[in-house]
Amino acid sequence: MKILMVCLGNICRSPLAEGILKNKVEQQQLGWAVDSAGTGAWHVGQQPDPRSRAVAQKHGLDINKQRARQFTTGDLEEFDFVFAMDQSNYSNILSLATTPQQKEKVHLILEFTGAEDHNVPDPYWDDNGFEQVYQMLDKACSRLLKIVTEKVS
């Protein structure tokens, strides 16, 4: 199983989602591959935002080794599931999908949580938003791990 987390810059939300899901996958010894990417190229090669690194560290996760990369059309072939952080990321990814099989791989990460708003807010401009984003993603990753596990078993 190969899972890709996608946001805009790949420095705030999707690196956290990658770190959170990787940790759960390791705890359950599932052997899944988890990666992240951004639809934009501004931060390619950079470490996650210091505020994402700090909130990850607060919860016992080390995401310091991650480096931002841009989402490519090849990712829609390579990965089994692609989780977008918000509607804008979702639309951008879908616009690159060329087959029904590729489109089926793409989901909003909050789709399965029962949340009314399916957008993970972009915390880039809000220093105080990172803990809330962490909590949303932690819940979403637990849900999607269960759903994907059930789907493939």
Ligand code: 4NP
């Ligand atoms: P992310 O947050 O998509 O969660 O990584 C952002 C990071 C950078 C920018 C926007 C959003 N930016 O405009 O540079």
